Amino acid sequence: MLSGRRVVLGVSGGVAAYKAAYLARRLVEAGADVRCVMSESATQFLGAQTLAAITGEFPVLSFWDEADVSPHTALGQWADVMVVAPATASTIAKLASGTSDNVLIATALATEAPIVVAPAMHTEMWENAATQRNIAILAADGAHVVGPAAGALAGGDHGTGRMVEPDEIVAAIAGALQADLAGWRVVVTAGGTREPIDPVRYIGNRSSGRMGNAIAVAAARRGAHVVLITAAAAPAVAGVEVIPVETAQEMADAAWSRCDDADVAVMAAAVADFRPLLPSDEKLRRGEGMPEITLEPTPDILAGIASRSPRPYLVGFAAESGSLEGARRKATTKGVDLLVGNDVASPGSGFGTDTNQVTVYRPDGSAVEWPLLSKTEVADRLWDLIRDDRQGD
Numbered sequence: 001m002l003s004g005r006r007v008v009l010g011v012s013g014g015v016a017a018y019k020a021a022y023l024a025r026r027l028v029e030a031g032a033d034v035r036c037v038m039s040e041s042a043t044q045f046l047g048a049q050t051l052a053a054i055t056g057e058f059p060v061l062s063f064w065d066e067a068d069v070s071p072h073t074a075l076g077q078w079a080d081v082m083v084v085a086p087a088t089a090s091t092i093a094k095l096a097s098g099t100s101d102n103v104l105i106a107t108a109l110a111t112e113a114p115i116v117v118a119p120a121m122h123t124e125m126w127e128n129a130a131t132q133r134n135i136a137i138l139a140a141d142g143a144h145v146v147g148p149a150a151g152a153l154a155g156g157d158h159g160t161g162r163m164v165e166p167d168e169i170v171a172a173i174a175g176a177l178q179a180d181l182a183g184w185r186v187v188v189t190a191g192g193t194r195e196p197i198d199p200v201r202y203i204g205n206r207s208s209g210r211m212g213n214a215i216a217v218a219a220a221r222r223g224a225h226v227v228l229i230t231a232a233a234a235p236a237v238a239g240v241e242v243i244p245v246e247t248a249q250e251m252a253d254a255a256w257s258r259c260d261d262a263d264v265a266v267m268a269a270a271v272a273d274f275r276p277l278l279p280s281d282e283k284l285r286r287g288e289g290m291p292e293i294t295l296e297p298t299p300d301i302l303a304g305i306a307s308r309s310p311r312p313y314l315v316g317f318a319a320e321s322g323s324l325e326g327a328r329r330k331a332t333t334k335g336v337d338l339l340v341g342n343d344v345a346s347p348g349s350g351f352g353t354d355t356n357q358v359t360v361y362r363p364d365g366s367a368v369e370w371p372l373l374s375k376t377e378v379a380d381r382l383w384d385l386i387r388d389d390r391q392g393d
């Protein structure tokens with residue numbers, strides 16, 4: 001997908017700059033022609049010679065000491081795509097305002113190629129209102145924002161702000177170049193619904209929403225306008241409209257209302273099958289004895305969409321434990337175009353993981369089994385399949 005494509009890698013001055021070396025290697029392995037530009041502070045974290053050895057080209061470090069009379073415009077015009085990784089809070093602010101006081105920002109201003117931005121900073125800096133305003137500006141300007149992720153940060157801290165891993169950035173770059181879903185209207189559901197027992201407790205499941213988020217983000221990177229209806233934390237990505245929900249009924253109402261105008265609906269959420277018939281308005285207390293909870297079915301969101309005429313291209317998900325026979329059966333009875341089944345008991349394929357191993361079923365019961373992959377790659381493979389199906393209509 002990146003073979004022969006010209007990628008400018010911009011590295012700004014954060015500790016995550018060490019990952020830029022691996023990112024450069026992954027891009028080269030993918031067949032891309034890579035050139036780098038570094039801010040002055042980036043060289044405090046990563047040696048320019050390291051990137052030169054990986055890419056075969058010495059990075060651009062300043063306006064003044066380069067062979068080219070205008071290094072930033074030359075790089076900007078050369079690029080098919082530019083990625084800034086890591087993108088510090090300062091760099092994001094400069095990109096948003098157009099403050100070209102270093103050669104990296106000037107290169108970004110001088111290119112008409114798509115720009116991918118991979119934020120990396122401490123949680124407090126990421127959550128600061130100024131940073132969120134700047135990210136919103138970049139997204140509105142068309143930048144492809146990937147991450148940040150939650151995890152270990154500099155100085156032993158933990159939280160959201162960690163730069164996503166290089167493979168995910170490579171996928172974002174490929175998506176920014178591909179744009180094969182441009183003009184598509186897509187609805188995705190994600191996360192696990194919560195059905196209240198009382199104001200404190202609920203019936204739920206372990207779904208993190210990561211698979212649904214990956215599907216939504218992949219579609220947006222490839223040019224689609226995405227409505228993400230989610231009961232989990234949502235990514236901040238250009239092209240993704242987020243509708244937060246909590247219960248199955250709220251998710252059903254949102255999905256049914258937005259699917260009328262959709263080209264594709266991917267129902268990746270883990271929706272509770274049952275809910276308490278009469279949830280308590282007050283907290284249930286141990287001293288009052290064992291409560292009796294009567295359950296009733298929740299709405300069948302997938303069936304509701306499948307029954308519409310016309311309906312969008314419809315993809316369902318089935319999380320199983322052990323045998324995938326239930327997923328195969330749903331594929332043949334639910335009125336879907338594709339049914340994605342996964343065994344949550346399988347190592348690396350359960351809730352909350354960064355990977356997934358799925359089998360994709362068609363209504364005739366035929367199936368294709370994919371190996372254990374990152375959820376980002378599962379999402380891209382799924383969109384490849386959907387694209388090919390729809391183009392064949």
